[in-house]
Amino acid sequence: MISLFENRKAVLIDLDGTLVDSVPDLAYGIDQMMLQLAMPVRGISAVTDWVGNGVERLVKRALVNSMEGEPSDALFQEALPLFEVAYAANNGKHSYLYEGVEIGLNYLHQQGYRLACVTNKPIAFTQPLLEVMGIADFFHVILGGDQVARRKPDPQPLLMAAEKLEVDPNQAIMLGDSINDVIAARGAGMPVICVSYGYNHGQNIREQERHSHHPDAVIDSFAELKTLI
Numbered sequence: 001m002i003s004l005f006e007n008r009k010a011v012l013i014d015l016d017g018t019l020v021d022s023v024p025d026l027a028y029g030i031d032q033m034m035l036q037l038a039m040p041v042r043g044i045s046a047v048t049d050w051v052g053n054g055v056e057r058l059v060k061r062a063l064v065n066s067m068e069g070e071p072s073d074a075l076f077q078e079a080l081p082l083f084e085v086a087y088a089a090n091n092g093k094h095s096y097l098y099e100g101v102e103i104g105l106n107y108l109h110q111q112g113y114r115l116a117c118v119t120n121k122p123i124a125f126t127q128p129l130l131e132v133m134g135i136a137d138f139f140h141v142i143l144g145g146d147q148v149a150r151r152k153p154d155p156q157p158l159l160m161a162a163e164k165l166e167v168d169p170n171q172a173i174m175l176g177d178s179i180n181d182v183i184a185a186r187g188a189g190m191p192v193i194c195v196s197y198g199y200n201h202g203q204n205i206r207e208q209e210r211h212s213h214h215p216d217a218v219i220d221s222f223a224e225l226k227t228l229i
Contacts, residue, residue, distance in 0.1 A: 004191050004216055005229040010167045011108055012158055012190070013139075014176035015119035015126060016051055017198030019101055020133055023048050024094035029087030030062045036082050037075075039063075049202040052178050054120040054145045059083050067201065091125055092132030098197060104222025105138045111229075116161040120145035120152055120180075141165055153180040155187030162188070173229065177205065182213045191216045193228065 016022045023044055031041040042062050050061040059080050063071035071079070108115060115138055119126055123144025130136035141164045143157055150156045162169045174185035177198020185192035194205045194215035206218050217228055 100221035100223035153183035
């Protein structure tokens with residue numbers, strides 16, 4: 001396992017469910033949106049399963065109360081700005097770093113890795129959240145989902161981050177929490193480590209080991225990175 005991750009120069013890291021548990025603030029924004037639309041609130045449990053494909057997809061899932069399906073365009077266009085205002089006003093208020101994140105980031109920094117945060121969250125929400133959490137300065141590159149033409153699970157964000165870090169994609173490692181991160185990493189030609197505690201649409205990431213889209217390693221804490229890379 002160690003040989004798979006050696007001789008790498010950069011680590012690309014997902015945000016929600018990997019670095020930060022942001023569901024409390026996301027759920028607050030969704031529920032405030034629903035209340036203003038005179039629709040039932042959805043709550044933390046549902047939002048936890050829906051996170052991972054960007055703000056627009058999260059809002060659509062809340063509106064239809066399902067992972068799949070599409071609301072009317074008129075309803076979506078009314079709902080999205082309501083969510084954005086509510087979430088922006090509370091971004092980081094109830095979110096928190098997962099245990100071991102600062103230890104792991106400090107270790108990667110000390111080892112000389114170039115770091116990028118690569119997320120499907122819009123950059124207007126990403127940058128402030130990283131700053132509130134006190135970890136923005138660890139990253140040489142911060143790439144939001146609205147800064148790319150195609151979001152994860154497409155490999156484009158990972159390839160763009162590697163380019164901005166001035167490293168070849170095969171010199172980078174992806175670190176995330178979901179199958180979207182795994183698929184993106186495979187497409188970009190990078191090995192991938194997943195954390196066990198993330199969202200992954202309610203599925204245990206370790207169960208992906210039985211399928212074609214499986215991580216190369218699963219860790220329970222960023223503190224375990226020193227045993228891998």
